[in-house]
Each structure stands twice: as C-alpha cells, then as structure tokens.
Amino acid sequence: MNNRDIVLSSITLIEKNLKNTISLAEISRQCGFSYYYFSKLFKTVTGYSPKSYILARKISESVDDLLNTNQRVLDIGLKYGFGSPETYTRAFKRIMHKNPNEIRKDGKVNSRLLLKPITKQTLNRFNHALDKSPEFVELNERQLMGIPFYYNISMKSDLSNSWSLFMQNLSTIPYIKKRERFYQMQYWFPDQDDDSTFFFIAVEVERIESVPIQFVAKTIPAGTYMKFRHKGRSNQVGYTYQYIYEEWLPNTDYRLSEHFNFEHYGEEYFGPYNEESVSDIYIPFQIK
Numbered sequence: 467m468n469n470r471d472i473v474l475s476s477i478t479l480i481e482k483n484l485k486n487t488i489s490l491a492e493i494s495r496q497c498g499f500s501y502y503y504f505s506k507l508f509k510t511v512t513g514y515s516p517k518s519y520i521l522a523r524k525i526s527e528s529v530d531d532l533l534n535t536n537q538r539v540l541d542i543g544l545k546y547g548f549g550s551p552e553t554y555t556r557a558f559k560r561i562m563h564k565n566p567n568e569i570r571k572d573g574k575v576n577s578r579l580l581l582k583p584i585t586k587q588t589l590n591r592f593n594h595a596l597d598k599s600p601e602f603v604e605l606n607e608r609q610l611m612g613i614p615f616y617y618n619i620s621m622k623s624d625l626s627n628s629w630s631l632f633m634q635n636l637s638t639i640p641y642i643k644k645r646e647r648f649y650q651m652q653y654w655f656p657d658q659d660d661d662s663t664f665f666f667i668a669v670e671v672e673r674i675e676s677v678p679i680q681f682v683a684k685t686i687p688a689g690t691y692m693k694f695r696h697k698g699r700s701n702q703v704g705y706t707y708q709y710i711y712e713e714w715l716p717n718t719d720y721r722l723s724e725h726f727n728f729e730h731y732g733e734e735y736f737g738p739y740n741e742e743s744v745s746d747i748y749i750p751f752q753i754k
Contacts, residue, residue, distance in 0.1 A: 472498075519581075525581075607687060610683065649729065692720070728747075
C-alpha cells in the first residue's frame with residue numbers, strides 16, 4: 467500500500483466518524499504514522515490539512531440537515547461533534563460565509579463551498595494549482611475588447627464554442643496590441659445566484675475606440691492582485707479555483723475587494739486541451 471492509498475484509507479476512516487469523536491492522533495496511529503508525519507502526508511496528497519478537511523466535511527454534511535430537517539441548530543452542531551452552538555456557528559460561517567440561520571432562511575447554499583468526500587478520482591484536481599500560496603503583484607490598467615456571455619453551472623459544457631466564435635472574428639477588433647494577450651474574466655453581482663456567473667473573453671488593445679457592434683470593451687483596474695497559476699486543460703481550471711476559494715482563502719485574512727477575477731494566457735499557454743498549458747489567475751483583494 468503506497469502513501470496515497472494510506473491517505474485514502476484514512477479518509478474512509480474520517481468519513482465513518484464524522485458524527486463521532488475520533489482524534490487525529492488516533493487516525494494517525496491506525497495509519498501507522500506519527501501525528502506530525504501523517505499531517506504532512508495528508509496535506510501533500512490532498513491539498514488539505516487533516517483538520518481543515520474534517521471541519522469542511524462536517525460543515526458540508528450538516529448543511530443537508532439544516533436545509534431538509536427541522537432540527538435545531540444546537541442539535542445539528544452537537545450531532546457533528548461541535549461542543550457549543552457558538553463553536554458550530556463560527557466554523558460554519560468561516561466556510562459557508564453565512565451563519566446557519568441565514569442559510570436556513572435562504573433555503574439554499576452556494577454549492578461551490580460544499581466539500582464532497584475526497585476519492586481516488588478527485589485527488590488529481592489538486593495537482594492543477596501550481597502555487598499553494600499566491601504571488602502578490604502590482605498591475606497597471608489593462609483595456610480589453612471581447613465577447614460577454616452568461617453561464618450557469620447546470621449547462622455542463624466548457625467555453626470552447628464561445629472562444630471559437632471569438633477567434634474567428636478576432637481580425638475585426640481594432641488596436642490589438644502587437645503581441646496578442648488573451649484574457650478570460652468572470653464577474654458577478656453582489657446578490658446574484660451562486661451557481662451562475664458572467665464571462666468575458668477578450669484580447670488586450672492599445673485603446674478603446676471604434677468598438678465593433680458585436681463586441682464590448684472593459685477595463686481591468688490597476689491595483690494589487692493575488693496571482694495563482696493553473697496547469698492543465700482550460701476546462702479543468704475550476705479545480706484550481708476550488709483550491710483558492712475553498713482551501714487557501716478561508717485560512718487567511720484576505721477578502722475579495724471586487725466582484726471579478728480573470729485569467730491571462732501567456733507564453734506558457736499551449737492551447738485549451740494541452741495538459742502542459744499554464745495560465746495565470748488574478749484576484750483583487752483587501753485585508754480584513
């Protein structure tokens with residue numbers, strides 16, 4: 467049994483005990499490792515620390531009880547091993563960005579924040595995030611021309627058709643920079659449905675003038691951004707975003723300062739279906 471198989475067996479043990487009290491020391495012992503070594507191994511293989519994985523799984527499982535039963539918040543928290551309503555509420559808000567009563571009142575939850583059990587099939591998703599912590603970079607203002615469109619997660623398709631249409635008509639865009647720089651932006655509104663977003667695929671231009679009727683122009687504001695790198699196919703970039711928003715960001719004091727993020731395709735990008743392609747993800751932020 468290799469180290470990855472050992473971690474997967476520990477996940478099976480964790481899943482069986484989400485509603486019971488079992489310590490990480492006991493899980494480590496059953497896997498045949500010291501607590502310190504097991505924690506490092508688990509983090510290396512899954513991208514999560516054991517503690518953060520267990521917490522996220524408990525909270526994710528509790529959401530179903532919250533939305534589909536009449537159990538009191540107190541009882542749900544105790545059911546998943548939280549010692550008090552305050553402890554449960556703090557942990558819940560940290561992961562779901564709302565407290566349990568708000569989620570119950572809304573009757574829905576942002577499905578992207580729910581963590582499903584890690585399996586052998588899902589382990590590879592963490593390999594797409596090349597940077598476990600971001601580089602902080604200063605960007606100048608960038609002017610773009612391109613095509614906007616709406617996308618819902620239920621559509622279950624990639625963006626290849628939209629990109630194909632854009633590239634077929636690229637020559638009609640004026641003032642493209644001599645060295646073409648392509649971008650894909652996601653943006654949303656504060657009260658928008660969590661499972662939907664707007665996309666903007668574009669090329670950088672020298673100036674915004676004479677915009678063809680089929681296109682729109684947007685300006686990426688100057689500022690400080692978190693820069694992550696995604697490696698792999700473009701339709702797998704969601705895995706890197708999952709790492710950023712579900713694993714890395716909740717454990718920091720940073721918060722999103724704007725309602726957008728974007729990807730830049732530079733010299734290391736070899737096409738949407740090339741496993742060796744690297745694209746840059748930029749996220750505006752502020753410190754809490």
